[in-house]
Amino acid sequence: MTKFIIRRLLQTIPVLLGVTILVFSLMHLVPGDPAQIVAGEGASEQTVENIRERLGLNESIPVQYGTFLGNALQGDLGSSIRSGRPVMEEIGARFWVTVELAFYATLVAVFLGLIAGIVSAVRHYTLADTSIMIAALFGLSMPNFWFGLLLIQWFAIGNWMPESLEFLKMRPSGWGDSWRQIILPVLTLGTGGAAIIARMTRSSMLEVIGQDYIRTARAKGVSERIVTYRHALKNALIPVVTVVGLEFGGFLGGAVLTETIFAINGMGRLTIDAIRTRDFPIVQGTVLVISVIFVLVNLIVDISYRLLNKRIDMN
Amino acid sequence: MSANEIILDVKDLQTSFKTDTGEVRAVDGVSFQLPKGKTIGIVGESGSGKSITSLSILRLLASNGTIKNGEVLYKGQDLLKFSEAQMRKLRGNEISMIFQEPMTSLNPVYTVGQQISEALILHQNMSKKEAAVRSVELLKLVGIPSPDKRVKNYPFELSGGMRQRVMIAMSLACNPEILIADEPTTALDVTIQAQILELIKDLQERLGMSVIFITHDLGVVAETCDYVAVMYAGQVVEYADVRTLFKEPKLPYTIGLLNSLPRHDIEQDKLEPIQGNVPSPHNMPVGCRFAPRCPAATDLCRAKMPKLETDENGNQIRCWIYSEEWDGESEVNLYGETRIAKGRGTKTVLPD
Amino acid sequence: MAKQELLKVEGLKQYFPIKGGLLGRTTNHVKAVDDISFTIYEGETVSIVGESGCGKSTTGRAILRLEEPTEGVVEFKGVNLAGLSKREMRKYRKDMQIIFQDPYASINPRQTVASVLNEAMEIQKVLPANKRRARIEELLETVGLLPYQADRFPHEFSGGQRQRIGIARALSVNPELIICDEAVSALDVSIQAQVLNLLEDLQQEYNLTYLFISHDLGVVRHISDRIIVMYLGKIMEIADKESLFENPKHPYTKALLSAIPVPDPDKKKERIVLKGDVPSPINPPTGCRFHTRCPFATEKCVTDVPELRTTAGMKENHQAACHYIEEIASGEMQPNY
Incomplete structure (x- = not known):
């Protein structure tokens, strides 16, 4: 097991290097002179030259990459062109907002998804199953921005729960003061994930329920409840864990739309704003941070999958 | 056999499954008796319904299966009338089961x-x-x-x-009264099979259980069982003590099966196989289910399904040859062996 | 006897690497087949028997180079197959066909029987296209199917019929050697007997040679002329059918034979129940591979690998790989259970 973790850790190094190369190339893939783009049209020669100097664009590309990587390793991702503040500081201010959102969204997705999936599997081919699966299909196909708007329309503006407009007051440092501040964005983000988890749980449960060892458990005289929760669920959850981990990673990176709709000052909005204003260091920083987190989440998923599913340990 | 010695008495069990192509009668007329402390073998080829029979006894059928008819009398009580909670108390406790795929x-x-x-x-x-x-x-x-x-x-x-x-x-x-072993050695190598068979036999003697042994392997049956029920196309077609079944099988199917078996212990000439294939459960013959493959089948066999009849020794057979209605020859040749029919052989000699 | 050698296997080894460690290097090998030699003569049926993991199927696959053997010579009609290029090998593939346990898995479910057979003939260029249809119908009749079934799909057939299709496909290219890898193992007894009879009839009609791979000693006794008993990648005993079943010499062969239940309740025989499981082929036991389970094993068996040999009281073509054939036969050595 330790061997596996070490090997898996070593494997992440090339992946992370690849990520940094991609992120670094962002600036150079944009057509035209990055400095000119950053400076905007009509900027003076001198301004463009200054920007070029500041971004280190006069150096050769490998040297630029080396500097970028070296700085990144020390936690220095440069400074924002707009605000002039260090990128890490900008991200740090927004990071926990997004993490909080993603965390609660994952909780909602797991909670709703598991219950729906289990009910659906245990009563498969009944009305309950069909309704849940239709609902899940809706959850999957509904675009976040639309569903978010609907929620605002129903709950916040429709006066059912005007307090929920408080999401606007969410502190940039994260960890909202009350659940009302985050419930709507969390639901918006979490429902799609819940649908995926529900479908996954259902198919995984159905597969497991057909296994020989479930019959063995029944032949022992175990009640259906225990068959479902003790014998089937633990096996069925193994593939679901993978999905949950990836969902969380996806929420971190994918909160862009939700944050924009609910005007939340998270990483997603930071990224969008940075793209709109051509603030390259910020874009590079957010993409890098999200990628690194995604890789780490994957690592954790792999390790927990391994712990849960001891059979893989065989070879 | 006095009645109190029978620990399990299965009577005319019928189980069907709902499938996409309609209802399938997987078990359609299974009856056998398990004397206490003994081993009964249920033997049959794939699709004969032997595994479904064992699952029906414990009511462990998949959700699309239902028991349509019959009685499963365990110590005189019909398990088919038990509540689910009563069944749970029994499963793994008084009646337990082992399966093919360890x-x-x-x-x-x-x-x-x-x-x-x-x-x-x-x-x-x-x-x-x-x-x-x-x-x-x-x-x-x-x-x-x-x-x-x-x-x-x-x-x-x-x-x-x-x-x-x-x-x-x-x-x-939980020291069960009955152990149902569904092909327990089929997936194992022969030397390991020998170990497991030995173990089951030994434990049975020490613990006094009764055993239902479900298998397709006639060799395993001959070595481990006291009684044998042969199944074909969802029905019990012959039931006898193990010696009678192997030494004087009466049913054409049983005789054919034994003659089809390549043996490692004796030298055989060419095998005499049963012709044709097992009938599809969607399209069962109206008469005797073996009639389309039987070398002795007559119009009667093709038209009317024979009943499972019990003879004076308590052995049972489902075949027209041994009934009074038999319409064929009195000496019947079955896969190179001769059997005397009842109808014309004995009954017709009673004019006065 | 002027028997013509058809296939000669010498020193065949098949090792499969096991990857492991931090860098995924080869850390060990599964020694599936470890230095075996035997010869098959034209027109005879040779069987390889043994339990799972003994290497019997691997041997069949290595002969056909479905997996490249690690070492050893496989000669077909005097030509070393290992030295052939892929292209040259294809010519010999026509002469050597294989039938698997589950023919369904090796037939494309979207092809009709006719197109399966047609394809086989096309690849090997056995007949011009306009004559193939007639040949296909003839082949189906040969294997006991009906000509009109040529245009059906594999799923429309039962297990036994599919095995007949597998046989028809093998026959379609006029092979000389057919390797039957557990070809009748999955079939019910009554169907198995039909297929065995068919194989025997075909052998007579087309002068076929069979290499029959099976774990079922009943089937093996019925169909074979000579038998090879394998255990953990090694040959334990080779003999003609009669010698092997009536006069087995190797303790493993004896145990194997005694372990099989006999469909005769009056035959209560002494059973040799071997202790324990078959060891892993990754690190097989030293010396004689069977020594961990053998009731006669001594120190010598742990250290020295026994060679196949013939002793007094054995026919000339009967060989067993045991240090103590004589001592066991004379009763000088007693089993130690």
């Missing part, structure tokens, strides 16, 4: 000890600790070396033979 029949995420303990905690009100101690004893009973270590193993850490021993230990946990 590789997949154990739950991969629990240790061997946890899985054996479960039945003990459930049926015998043992504490976790007591059950753990008893699990080690049971593993020792089924001949697993260093049982105190093995009890903490997960199934994937054990070989196929060892897993089947674990399955047996699990099924014996």
